[in-house]
Amino acid sequence: MIEFLKKHYEIVEKAPRLYKLQIESDKLVEILSSVSINSNFITLSQIACTDWIEDEVFALNYILTTKERDKNLMVEVRISRVHCSLPTLLNLYPQAQVMERDLHEMYGINFRGNDTLYDFALENWNEIPPLRREFDTLAYVNEHFDFRIGREDNKDVKAEVKRRKAQAKESKDGK
Amino acid sequence: MFLDSLAMIALAYIFGFLYYGLYRNISARVHGRFGPSLAQSFFDSIKLFLKENSTNFGWMFYAGPIIMMIGAITTLLFIPYLNGSEHLVGLSQYGNLILVLYLMVLEPLGNAMGIGSNGNPFGVMGITRGLTRLIGLELPFYIAAIGLMIANHSADIGVIMTNQSEGYNAFTHPLLFIGAFISFLGFMGKSPFDVVGAPQEVYSGPATEFSGKFFAIALSQSAIFSFAKLLLMVNLFLGGAQSLVELVAKTFVLFLVAVLVGNVYARFTTAQSVEFLVRVPTGIALVGLLFV
Amino acid sequence: MPENTQEGFIDQQKVLDNEEYSIKNTQSIIQKAVDWFRARSMFVLAYGTGCGAIEMPPIFTSRYDIERLGVVGVATPRQADILIVSGYCSYKTLKRVIRSYEQMNEPKYVIGLGSCTINGGMYWDSYNTIKKLDEYLPVDMYINGCMPRPEALIEGFVKLQDNIRNAKSEAGYIQYRENNAFYRANQEKIFGKNTTPTFEENFAGMNQ
Amino acid sequence: MxxxxxxxxxxxxxxxxxxxxxxxxxxxxxxxxxxxxxxxxxxxxxxxxxxxxxxxxxxxxxxxxxxxxxxxxxxxxxxxxxxxxxxxxxxxxxxxxxxxxxxxxxxxxxxxxxxxxxxxxxxxxxxxxxxxxxxxxxxxxxxxxxxxxxxxxxxxxxxxxxxxxxxxxxxxxxxxxxxxxxxxxxxHGSLFDILAWLGVITSIVATFKAISQEELKRLLAYSSIAQIGYIVTVLALLEGSGIEAGLYHTIIHTLVKLLLFVNIASIIYITGKTKFSQLGNLLYDYPALFILLLIGIIALAGMPPLGGFNSKFLIYTTLLEKKKALLLVAVMFSSASAFLYCYKLIYGIYLGQASGDKEGYRELPMSFYIPQFIAAIILVLLGILPSLGIALFNPILGSLGFEVSSYSSLFELHTAFASFNGGVLMGLFGLVFALILLLVTSMRSKAVKVRDRYDISYCGETPDPQNNLHYGYGMGQELRRISFIRVILENSTATYWEHISKLSGDSSVMVKKLYSLGTQYIGLFILLFFTILLFLGVR
Structure with a gap:
């Protein structure tokens, strides 16, 4: 299976049973349909998105799984953050509907041909899509919520924890 | 007669709720719990009566629980409590078994009217399930009733009750009794025939929109109604009762069996319950009818 | 009575601990009896909002058996007396929680289960999880912990029954009715307008 | 002449x-x-x-x-x-x-x-x-x-x-x-036994068919078939009491169907819609029509305290007297199943949520109410005075040469098996209704009217008119899961009659072929015909 694909595409083996294929966004549907016909990778188990704000791109990983659930193939597509738009995979994988809807809500990516891209988990959300990295979560929270006046000893305890751990280690070693 | 009827209703109310409390207790013991106090059902119903407000969907929603209550009370009043007693007979000399069988359907009807008027689809789903179940449920019970009526050549409950001095109908017509008893389990709304208000499937079924006093009336009528059904079974098959103590003993035995059966069986689906009722108890009762 | 302010939560706790704030003495005998029945029979709408939902089923099992206290679960808000908000509430969930609360009939009580309902808990910097439940709904009993054990929940029930029976403070639903503008404003702050049917519409019939 | x-x-x-x-x-x-x-x-x-x-x-x-x-x-x-x-x-x-x-x-x-x-x-x-x-x-x-x-x-x-x-x-x-x-x-008695069974089977089949109908009038048509099935069954017993019961049911059915058909005609007049899936929630717009229909279906289902129960009672006791137990079981089964279509009728039109908007509804002329009122009043009256029907039938039975049944008072319907008192029943209903209404309204708990029809507890969601919440269409469809009902619903006599029509069509084609063979063959056939006649004549 994977040998067949390796003949046609530049497949990199990232880990045992994990392969990666990097493609252009305009060949996405073509390549994925070819993969699903010619190989055992028939299930789309996830679409993972990473926001590379430094490179001005979104990297979308379409993770395909074999029928036997023993190998994974990551098909990576990079698209511009500004005009982020991709063709939908609804015709190939019906389960892509929910995933694409989720990505649209969280990153603002438009999937051409998927007409279910309305409110999903966030109802009436009018801000920047929250998983884009330019969205400042803390500022948003401080603006929208009041915090309860809580414990007075609410301090940074990292240094204290470090000190105690070291102490504990010392005593253990001493024994 | 008026006081007599009032006493019948009061007794049915008290015993119905006590039995319901017992039901919760016995179920708790079956589960390995302690369960609530016996009077918990009273507390629940009083608390519901004392709610500050209850949601109302219009006059038909108001009338629904009242019709249910009428169904329960009229059914009760046409069934004599005691065998050969002048007291606690209600209006039984003006009615008969066929009338009682029909009055028993009034409660689902009132329920259906009240719930239909609130527009909640879950409620109507429950009602439809209930009416579908009724198709199967009434068949064995009717066959048993017909068998008894033909055997006694009368449709008078009092006559059927007093004719059992030599032996209870449950023993002289055992097949009819088995058929009627399985159907009775369904009438009591216990597992495996509790398809109507199945909370895992249809939210709360018919009771979805009932709140406050409406729900309290629904609970009270169900207590009265289940006692009326117990009473009918005792009168038809267990020879009635000479005294209140005997009545309580007989109804309690029947009730206990129903509760225990309900606790160990899983629920049928609606289609399954109708098919089961139409096949097994109906078949048994039909064989019993041939012997009559 | 202290105002339901920023510090309202802390102040109410003080009230509950202090006998002299109790409104028990002003009540008639009938009202006391009524309160007794209300405390004795509680129908719970267990709204499983977050991870706390998994702590609720055990209290009905044979190990904890909360039915002893007269607590029963119901499926529909119409019959419920108590709403348990079990854990974090996102915007979407909170909308449903408020809707369910408004469909409940008075008297009604709210139990906030877990730290998330008190101060956001581990979701304190989440963009769509509310931090203080009592800004949006009147909470009668908080049970802290992440997650609280079923024993804690039972203790909460017992305390709440005690509060109702002894009328230690004004119940939350009365605050909700009287300070509705406050709650409504907070709800609108995160939902925008017209996202749930308004309280006034639902209970306009009260005065008829 | x-x-x-x-x-x-x-x-x-x-x-x-x-x-x-x-x-x-x-x-x-x-x-x-x-x-x-x-x-x-x-x-x-x-x-x-x-x-x-x-x-x-x-x-x-x-x-x-x-x-x-x-x-x-x-x-x-x-x-x-x-x-x-x-x-x-x-x-x-x-x-x-x-x-x-x-x-x-x-x-x-x-x-x-x-x-x-x-x-x-x-x-x-x-x-x-x-x-x-x-x-x-x-x-x-x-x-x-x-x-x-x-x-x-x-x-x-x-x-x-x-x-x-x-x-x-x-x-x-x-x-x-x-x-x-x-x-x-x-x-010949056994022929009539077959007819009685045909009547019962008709009523069972038609009852289940009625439940699964989507059109208002088709439901009533099947219900009509089912009800007449009872009458035929009870008449086929060839008994005086059977005729009495049959006549009683005839009266009740005439009145009920008058009421129901006119009621539905009113609804169709108002809305212009004929299907359950298009209607719903007309209860608070037309309360009088609703109550009339309610009276109609209570009588149709044969429930006390209205007149419908009297005829059912007579049918049952007649069958009991003749010891036709199986027939009686079948009648009661059909009659118990009838509740479902009765409920579908009233729910689909008047209860539940509205499907579609209510625009373009016409005003109903008062004349539509008159037949319904007349029928409803007679039904209620027969409920209070069940023996009124018996008084009416006694001359008929007498003229046909049957034994006349006696009655002591108009309130009481008396048969050999049992009797009941319609007056007491109706009085009890009224009294209990009044008492409970008093109890309910005097309670501490206030009934708060919802403003919006869509304020239902719907798992926390807020439904709107776009959600189809009316169950009228689906009701009865799920009966197909029950095997014996599925058999009834999926088969129809249409296939039988279509088969017959196909047969007759085929035979006429054969006859037509004879004519299209040509003149010389026709002459041959005529010759053949006369030869056969001659041969028969000789015999």
Whole structure:
């Protein structure tokens, strides 16, 4: 299976049973349909998105799984953050509907041909899509919520924890 | 007669709720719990009566629980409590078994009217399930009733009750009794025939929109109604009762069996319950009818 | 009575601990009896909002058996007396929680289960999880912990029954009715307008 | 030539006809053809008051034809074909039976016919011919094929006449022919047992068919078939008490169907919609219509305290007396299943949530209420005074030569098996209702009216008009999961009749082929024909 694909595409083996294929966004549907016909990778188990704000791109990983659930193939597509738009995979994988809807809500990516891209988990959300990295979560929270006046000893305890751990280690070693 | 009827209703109310409390207790013991106090059902119903407000969907929603209550009370009043007693007979000399069988359907009807008027689809789903179940449920019970009526050549409950001095109908017509008893389990709304208000499937079924006093009336009528059904079974098959103590003993035995059966069986689906009722108890009762 | 302010939560706790704030003495005998029945029979709408939902089923099992206290679960808000908000509430969930609360009939009580309902808990910097439940709904009993054990929940029930029976403070639903503008404003702050049917519409019939 | 006589039976049926026609003619209906209606009315009068067979037959044919022309105004051509083929068959069967009876009895007058003169071998065929007539007119299986479509497609008011009166012509014929003209002693009992079972099976099948219908009038049409099934069953017992029960049920059914069809005609007039899936939530807009329909379905389901229970009670006790236990079980089963379609009828129209908007609804003229009020009042009255019907039937039973049943008071309905008191029952209902209403309204708990119809507890969601929350369409569909009901719902007599029509089509094609062979062959056939005749003549 994977040998067949390796003949046609530049497949990199990232880990045992994990392969990666990097493609252009305009060949996405073509390549994925070819993969699903010619190989055992028939299930789309996830679409993972990473926001590379430094490179001005979104990297979308379409993770395909074999029928036997023993190998994974990551098909990576990079698209511009500004005009982020991709063709939908609804015709190939019906389960892509929910995933694409989720990505649209969280990153603002438009999937051409998927007409279910309305409110999903966030109802009436009018801000920047929250998983884009330019969205400042803390500022948003401080603006929208009041915090309860809580414990007075609410301090940074990292240094204290470090000190105690070291102490504990010392005593253990001493024994 | 008026006081007599009032006493019948009061007794049915008290015993119905006590039995319901017992039901919760016995179920708790079956589960390995302690369960609530016996009077918990009273507390629940009083608390519901004392709610500050209850949601109302219009006059038909108001009338629904009242019709249910009428169904329960009229059914009760046409069934004599005691065998050969002048007291606690209600209006039984003006009615008969066929009338009682029909009055028993009034409660689902009132329920259906009240719930239909609130527009909640879950409620109507429950009602439809209930009416579908009724198709199967009434068949064995009717066959048993017909068998008894033909055997006694009368449709008078009092006559059927007093004719059992030599032996209870449950023993002289055992097949009819088995058929009627399985159907009775369904009438009591216990597992495996509790398809109507199945909370895992249809939210709360018919009771979805009932709140406050409406729900309290629904609970009270169900207590009265289940006692009326117990009473009918005792009168038809267990020879009635000479005294209140005997009545309580007989109804309690029947009730206990129903509760225990309900606790160990899983629920049928609606289609399954109708098919089961139409096949097994109906078949048994039909064989019993041939012997009559 | 202290105002339901920023510090309202802390102040109410003080009230509950202090006998002299109790409104028990002003009540008639009938009202006391009524309160007794209300405390004795509680129908719970267990709204499983977050991870706390998994702590609720055990209290009905044979190990904890909360039915002893007269607590029963119901499926529909119409019959419920108590709403348990079990854990974090996102915007979407909170909308449903408020809707369910408004469909409940008075008297009604709210139990906030877990730290998330008190101060956001581990979701304190989440963009769509509310931090203080009592800004949006009147909470009668908080049970802290992440997650609280079923024993804690039972203790909460017992305390709440005690509060109702002894009328230690004004119940939350009365605050909700009287300070509705406050709650409504907070709800609108995160939902925008017209996202749930308004309280006034639902209970306009009260005065008829 | 034509002979008429005033009989108590004729009086009863004509009285019902009068009530139905008089109240229905008050309704303003621009599509109605008055002369044809008058002709139909007259023909019914002729049937009910005829005292010889020829008059009966003439009236029967005029009834069929005049209703044909009325139906023809709105029905499809296929429906008309069905109607006319079946009713012609009924007419021919009746004519055949009359010819056979008259040929041997020598007279057409009811009183003078002695069925004993008819040879034994012909008695069964005559009975069967009459069965076919009766079964077609009152829609007994498998002859109910024409009924449903005709009821559905005829004018909404005329459907009421069809169901309330014209279907009863078959019942009338049954009583007149079998008890008055022929006499029970000449009849073959086992044939009537089969008829009784046919009636019950009809009612069971039609009940389940009715539950699964989506159109208002089709549901009522099937319900009509089911109810007449009971009447035929109980008449086929050949008993005085059976006739009593049958007549009682005839009255109840006439009134109920008058009420229900006019009620549905009102709804169709108001909304212009004919399907359950398009209606819903008309309760608070038309409360009077709702209560009238409620009375109708309570009587239809045979529930106390309305008149419907009395006839059911008589049917049951009659069957009990004759020890027809299995028949009784079947009747009760059908009657218990009928609750479902009764509920579907009232829920689909009046309860639940509205499907679609209520724009373009017309104002209902008051005249639509009159027939319903009349029927409802009589039904309630019969509920209070159940023996009123018995008082009405006693002269009929007397004139037919049966034992007259006695009654001590009008309030009490008394049979050999049991009795009940309608007055006490109705009083109890009223008293309990009043007491509980008092209790409910005086309670501490306030009933808070919801402002919005969509404020239902719907798992925390807020439904809106876009969500389809009306269950009227789906009700009865899930019955298909139950195996024996699925068998009933998925099969239909249509396939049987289609098979017959295909057979007759094929045979006519064969005959046609003979003609198209050519002239020389026709000459050959003629020769052959005469040869055979000659041969037979020689024999």
């Amino acid at each position: 034509f002979n008429f006589a005033m009989t108590p039976l004729g009086n009863l049926f004509f009285g019902l006809t009068l009530i139905v026609f008089a109240s229905l003619l008050l309704i303003k209906n621009e599509r109605r053809d008055l002369p044809l209606h008058i002709l139909l009315f007259a023909s019914l009068g002729v049937i009910f008051y005829a005292s010889d067979l020829i008059t009966l037959f003439v009236g029967w044919e005029i009834m069929s034809w005049s209703s044909y022309f009325i139906i023809a105004k709105s029905a499809r051509i296929e429906t008309l074909q069905k109607y006319i083929i079946f009713n012609l068959a009924a007419g021919f069967a009746l004519l055949g039976a009359i010819v056979l009876i008259v040929a041997f009895a020598g007279t057409t007058l009811y009183g003078e016919i002695d069925f004993g003169k008819v040879p034994e071998a012909l008695r069964v065929p005559i009975t069967l011919l009459l069965f076919v007539t009766i079964a077609i007119k009152s829609g007994i299986m498998p002859f109910h094929y024409w009924v449903v479509d005709t009821y559905e497609e005829s004018d909404h008011i005329f459907s009421a006449i069809l169901s309330a009166i014209i279907s009863k012509a078959g019942i009338f014929l049954f009583i007149v022919i079998f008890s008055q003209i022929i006499g029970y002693r000449y009849l």
